[in-house]
Amino acid sequence: MRKFLISAALVSAVVISAPAAAQYQNRGGGFGYNQRGGQGVERQIQQLHQRIDAMYQRRLLSDREVQRLHSDAEKISRRHYDYARNGLSQREHQDIMNRLANLRQRLQRERFEGRDQRRDDRRDRW
Numbered sequence: 001m002r003k004f005l006i007s008a009a010l011v012s013a014v015v016i017s018a019p020a021a022a023q024y025q026n027r028g029g030g031f032g033y034n035q036r037g038g039q040g041v042e043r044q045i046q047q048l049h050q051r052i053d054a055m056y057q058r059r060l061l062s063d064r065e066v067q068r069l070h071s072d073a074e075k076i077s078r079r080h081y082d083y084a085r086n087g088l089s090q091r092e093h094q095d096i097m098n099r100l101a102n103l104r105q106r107l108q109r110e111r112f113e114g115r116d117q118r119r120d121d122r123r124d125r126w
Contacts, residue, residue, distance in 0.1 A: 048069075048100070051107060052069045052073070053066075055111060080096050
């Protein structure tokens with residue numbers, strides 16, 4: 001009789017907990033990993049780091065600009081990580097996308113800005 005009661009209690013616990021566990025599954029509406037923006041955001045941030053380094057190698061950016069741009073990219077990466085821990089909402093996803101777009105625009109401006117209009121921190125090295 002005791003085994004029967006324990007078995008019945010276990011079965012009822014599983015039956016009761018199954019619907020509760022199902023409600024926490026991501027049904028594809030979020031913006032976390034494996035959705036619209038998960039790994040793609042990290043890839044975009046990595047590409048920005050590579051573009052910054054390439055522009056530095058071509059002497060289009062000063063040391064100070066490179067540090068600031070890398071720092072801003074890292075801030076976006078940390079914010080994305082914080083948001084993605086519980087799944088990205090649409091607002092959070094849009095916030096990350098806006099920050100990435102702003103950083104890309106800044107990088108583009110730095111590229112077209114004249115080198116003679118600002119101090120070149122790298123000139124002393126050559």
